[in-house]
Amino acid sequence: DLNEIKLKTGNVYESIAIIAKRAGQINISLKEELHNKLEEFASHTDSLEEIHENKEQIEISKAYEKMPNPALLATQEFMEDKVYFRKNEEDLFR
Template sequence: MDFKRVKTDTVAVTRNIHKVMEPTGNIYESVAILSKRANQISLEIKEELNSKIAEFAVPNDNLEEVFENREQIEIAKYYEHLPKPTLIAVHEFLNDQVYFRNPHTESQEL
């Protein structure tokens, strides 16, 4: 998913608890799903950022040269302005863009 194109809030806002628990029927289950999805998003963003910064890295760089590399600074600033992974996860969850299942309830139905 392209997280740069997600149109969500960049700051935390108060959510209606009933809307959050509506897909699962349980607020704790919803929060667990949000947590797992936020961790997935965070790892994807971190891997993407590290790969872009690694393109500019030279094995013999010392600390002063790393801070003076303008391209790396611009890339880092860009990623700092993205919405936080938790906000993206909440946006996806409330817009039914997250697939989830509970194996315990599925085994009881069988």
């Protein structure tokens, strides 16, 4: 509910900006985690003809596709007061 989101900061746009920034952080973290897991199974060959499907890589990718959207995770964290944020007074006057 937008009213509940607005109550956290007093401004719905500020709340959405905080959620968006947190979603970006979550997204980067998930991408790095996925990349690291997939890298464990990667075969390091220079030939394009030797590309093959690795079942472990496919299963890991499918598991990450089923995970909730980072924006949903960020919104949930925000509503549960698990996101730390502060106002930067300098940014208000730029």
